[in-house]
Amino acid sequence: MLLSVRGLRRLHLAASFDLVSGECVALRGPSGAGKTQLLRALADLDPNEGAVLLEGTASEAIPAPLWRGRVVYLAAEPGWWADTVGEHFPSWSSAAALAERLGLPAACGVWPIQQLSTGERLRLALVRALVSVPPPGPRVLLLDEPTAGLDEVAKAAAEALIAERRAATGMGVLWVTHDATQAGRVARRWLLVRNGLLEESPAPP
Amino acid sequence: MTYIQLNALDLALPALLVVLNGTLSVALQLGLERQLAAAALRMVVQLALVGYVLRVLFELGSPCWTGVAALVMVAAAAHEIGARQARPLARGRAFGLGAGCALAAAGSVTALALLTQIRPEPWYDPHYALPLLGMVLGNTMTGIALGLDALTTGAVRDRAAIEARLALGATRQVAMLPVTRAALRAGSMPIVNSMAVAGLVSLPGMMTGQILAGAEPVEAAKYQILIMFLIAGGTGLGTVAAVLGGVYLLSDGRHRLRLDRLGARKNAA
Structure with missing residues (x-):
């Protein structure tokens, strides 16, 4: 089992589920249901109760920075701490190829963050999540509406990139989306947050 | 005189x-x-x-009563440090941090001056100890208050950036480095400014007081230079200790940003 979640509690939400290697599970639910809270708790960014195990090892048994290097959370509104794009990557040369695949020019490494559009920020943050953590890279990727506001071409490119990475490395993905068609496209299993509980859904909800 | x-x-x-x-x-x-x-x-x-x-x-001239007076001064400084924050650390953390850092920094610097440079007899003579502590403490308090305010407001403002780094496996020290640096600069700015303009734009208060009381200007200047060094030392030590302590209190052992430990927003005095 790649990721096991047992009785995870954060605020008004309780969750138990499993994720196998290479699997993508779509997570849906109304705004304010606690989807983001769940992803943050899985990345151990907020105090929480319950057990989260990565390949059998509980999160508390692993130093938090190491845990987050394996269970990587990508926020819906990603943050930036330096002035230019390239400064946010360990090495821009390794990131440039992925940025190009998502429809950005390789030269965007020198662009100032202030001038980026929302769509550019989302795509660059996705690349950052894939290349910034130490090898072997993310084991689980927690995506919070990673393609919200992207055009169809960019959306398809992002979906393809993530699918490819899953197939190549066995990375698992928990994907929050409000788009039912996308949920059907990217995942074969669907989870629904309802009344503070996480339920399996037989079809894209 | x-x-x-x-x-x-x-x-x-x-x-x-x-x-x-x-x-x-x-x-x-x-x-x-x-x-x-x-x-x-x-x-x-x-x-x-x-x-x-x-x-x-x-x-x-009692060491006990001099000590009590010093502690009252430190407690008042710690209270002011909390009162000057837009969003202070809650549940007495701001007071505890302010009191601890102000006492350690201003106390050690004042003791150093009393024991090595001024050397009154006895060393705790309240004539020297209390005014000296007051001057160092007042400036240390300002440095700590500005430093902590810059740290907490910076952490709230840059929350997304800090958590983006944490989410990529950075430690709390690395993730909070930019706000930590800004806070240390903010806390050190007043003493750097006042040293730079001392004697040129402003005649510092103690020197002015000594001159008004009839002291020889060159002697008064020497005293003032000593005091400025002491103030710079106390402010630097106190600000660094308070800001690093603040980083520690604003995060936890699992390297999470804990903005829930900040009190409600209020208007800074």
Whole structure:
């Protein structure tokens, strides 16, 4: 089992589920249901109760920075701490190829963050999540509406990139989306947050 | 030493200047007149009282009572440090951090000066110990208050950036480095400024006091230089300790940003 979640509690939400290697599970639910809270708790960014195990090892048994290097959370509104794009990557040369695949020019490494559009920020943050953590890279990727506001071409490119990475490395993905068609496209299993509980859904909800 | 004594009328006349400020506040609708009146009144009462308190402490010359006075001063500084934060650390953390850092920094610097440079007999002579501590403590307090305020407001403002780094496996020290640096700069700025302009733009208060009391200007300048070094040392140590302590309290052992440990937003005084 790649990721096991047992009785995870954060605020008004309780969750138990499993994720196998290479699997993508779509997570849906109304705004304010606690989807983001769940992803943050899985990345151990907020105090929480319950057990989260990565390949059998509980999160508390692993130093938090190491845990987050394996269970990587990508926020819906990603943050930036330096002035230019390239400064946010360990090495821009390794990131440039992925940025190009998502429809950005390789030269965007020198662009100032202030001038980026929302769509550019989302795509660059996705690349950052894939290349910034130490090898072997993310084991689980927690995506919070990673393609919200992207055009169809960019959306398809992002979906393809993530699918490819899953197939190549066995990375698992928990994907929050409000788009039912996308949920059907990217995942074969669907989870629904309802009344503070996480339920399996037989079809894209 | 001879100096010109002041009587009550000598103080009443300049008090009119504060009344003038209040009148301007009313005329310009700044809404500051109440605060101004309260602050002026507090200043008069506190200074008058401290005059009498110091007279008693000097007569006693007791190490115990000098120590008690020093602790009261530190507690007042810690209270002010909390009061000057837009969003202070909650549940007494701001007071505890402020008191601990102000006491350690201002206390050690003052003790150093008493034991090695000024060397009064006995070393804790309240004539020297209390004014010296007061000057160092007042500036250390300002440094700590500015540093902590910059840290907490920076952490709230840059939350997304800090958590983006944490989410990529950075430690809390690395993730909070930019706000930590900004906070240390903010806390150190006043003392850097006042050292840079001392004697050029401003004649520092203690030197002015000594000159008014009849001291030789060159001797007064030497004292002032010593005090400036002490203040710089105390402010630097206190600000670094408080800001690093603040980083520690604003995060936890699992390297999470804990903004829930901040109190409710209020308007900084």
